[in-house]
Amino acid sequence: MHPNRMTALAGALLCAALPLAAVSPLASAAAPARGPTAEVIHWWTSGGESAAVKQVAQAYRAAGGTWIDTAIAGGDQSRAVTINRIVGGNPPTAAQFNTSKQFLDVIEQGMLNNVDDVAAKEGWEQMLPAPIVNVIKVKGHWYAVPLNIHMQTxxxxxxxxxxxxxxxxxxxxxxxxxxxxxxxxxxxxxxxxxxxxxxxxxxxxxxxxxxxxxxxxxxxxxxxxxxxxxxxxxxxxxxxxxxxxxxxxxxxxxxxxxxxxxxxxxxxxxxxxxxxxxxxxxxxxxxxxxxxxxxxxxxxxxxxxxxIQGDVFVFPKTSNPAAVRAQKLLASVVVAPATQLAFSQLKGSIPVRMDVDATKLDACAQKGMAVMKDKARQIGxxxxxxxxxxxxxxxxxxxxxxxxxxxxxxxxxxxxxxxxxx
The missing domain is CATH 3.40.190.10 (Periplasmic binding protein-like II)
Structure with a gap:
């Protein structure tokens, strides 16, 4: 992840004619699902990023789900494809965004499902840093699950x-x-x-x-x-x-x-x-x-x-019971301590939760974890x-x-x- 100039919803919708060739599912020939099936759009395509997201995929499979990986190079391109597919009636189960206001338009247009019950069950309000809560919780509802924390300076x-x-x-x-x-x-x-x-x-x-x-x-x-x-x-x-x-x-x-x-x-x-x-x-x-x-x-x-910033998964609007189950399972898997740790070890980030074993992280990440204990220093x-x-x-x-x-x-x-x- 790195900061770039975010694409507004209107701009993304101009890409409606984006060719399907821009989307390259890495597992499009996935075996028939035995449990909840999640197609996940993301832009983690470099070596380290790809290795990191595989940790989430493995954790999802271990929880009984089937992961379909759709990797699209470039954050703007990936977000545009996500929005186009939602508008076109063929939404993915989940999609990567950054921890920012870049998906606020999507929420306001009613394009996302919330995961309020998972957030309540997992205690997100007490567990997550305030700057992240203030982004992913909008008008009382939780619209994204955070994977990590990046510090950009x-x-x-x-x-x-x-x-x-x-x-x-x-x-x-x-x-x-x-x-x-x-x-x-x-x-x-x-x-x-x-x-x-x-x-x-x-x-x-x-x-x-x-x-x-x-x-x-x-x-x-x-x-x-x-x-x-x-x-x-x-x-x-x-x-x-x-x-x-x-x-x-x-x-x-x-x-x-x-x-x-x-x-x-x-x-x-x-x-x-x-x-x-x-x-x-x-x-x-x-x-x-x-x-x-x-x-x-x-x-x-x-x-x-x-x-701090980071990466999140959002969950496109759907009333399909199987898709909703897949979204909730993914939300729960992502915030699990083991997933958080495995992902950040390869991504270069730190987990969003502070109860993981920091000794398993590199020296710089351990410094970051130590700083995060001081809530006064947690700024977006x-x-x-x-x-x-x-x-x-x-x-x-x-x-x-x-x-x-x-x-x-x-x-x-x-x-x-x-x-x-x-």
Whole structure:
């Protein structure tokens, strides 16, 4: 999973003529069902992602169900196919979305079944973090089951690069981070590995806002869209620090994919990357070990917000009793501790429930689990609080500010206009 500009319902419906060839069921020739049969649409197509979702499929089969896997590359494409099939009267049993407002339109159009009875039986209200509850529970009903938690603003660094640059201590403040970047530059190492794509610039901005502005400013700006907070000197400092980061990227940054930026860090060509915990798959593929070959910082300080998102399954509307049974069985299987742990071990995320055995997770995931025990640090990413249109609007402002000589005052005004309450 990685953040991208979300497709609104209207946009997705324009894809109604999407060719069936875009859908590639991996198990379309499944054996006749002996129990509830679930066709699940998702976009986990990379090696690590595919291995992770197989853990859910195996758990579903072990619970007596039959899993039909429909993998579609690309989040926007996958969501569009899901919505088109619902509209066309041929809905899947379940479909992947992100933990965000991106399926709010689908709920409002009456396209989803709820799983209220499963949520009540499993105690979701008490078990799940508040930012996730606030997304998947809409007007008193539970419309999605969460598979995991991703944190998108981890600070990753190369141990070898830090050693070469003479950085003996892990940065613990923004000032220390900038000092480390300066040392990397002086040592001839690319300080900040960055993929110059709009969504990645939003990740960098979110990291600066969380680490420099803290919980209060982050929520005032992103959740509350407080115009006074956006116009404040404190927010201006955030924008200036965000733009300062651009002085540490290399000339090849524009258009670079996030995984290519990660390869720069794992290869010692760059010192730091600010990106979500899905990058761990790239480090693992490079045979690197957390705490030995690379380091991970969840926040520059003990109170920095832990910006969480993740993946969920939603359940398209159906009155077919067999399909409803399949949906409820899947919801129950997904939140089971064993499924949560097996999925996150391969996905790079952490489980949504805190009662799993954290010792079975890697060192960075264990750090994340420890942070999640402090509920005050559990904050949603921008997509949790903003609609797809709002998120796209601030993304446009941030990438324009990053890539041009736009004065900070103009960026601040444009940001305010993008989030002005109408």
């Amino acid at each position: 981890w600070i990753w660094y190369s141990q070898a690069a830090f050693k070469k640059a003479g950085i003996a201590k892990e940065p613990a403040t923004m000032d220390e981070l900038f000092a480390a970047l300066d040392k990397l530059k002086a040592a001839g190492i690319v300080p900040l590995a960055h993929g110059g794509q709009a969504w990645q610039e939003t990740v960098l901005f979110s990291a600066v806002l969380a680490n420099l502005g803290g919980r209060e400013l982050y929520l005032a700006v992103i959740r509350d869209r407080d115009q006074k907070a956006i116009a404040s000197d404190a927010f201006k400092k955030v924008l200036l620090a965000f733009k300062r980061l651009q002085t540490y990227v290399d000339a090849g940054s524009p258009g670079r994919n996030w995984n290519d930026a990660t390869a720069m860090v794992s290869g010692g060509k760059a010192g730091v990357q600010i990106m979500g915990d899905w990058v761990k798959g790239e480090f693992t593929a490079a045979r690197q070990v957390a705490g030995k070959d690379y380091g991970c910082i969840a926040g520059l300080g003990p109170t920095v917000p832990y910006l 990413v921008t997509e949790v609080y903003l609609t797809p249109d709002q998120n796209g609007a601030i993304q446009d402002v941030l990438t324009a500010y990053w890539n041009t000589a736009m004065p900070v005052e103009k960026a601040q005004k444009n940001f305010a206009a993008a989030l002005k309450n109408s």
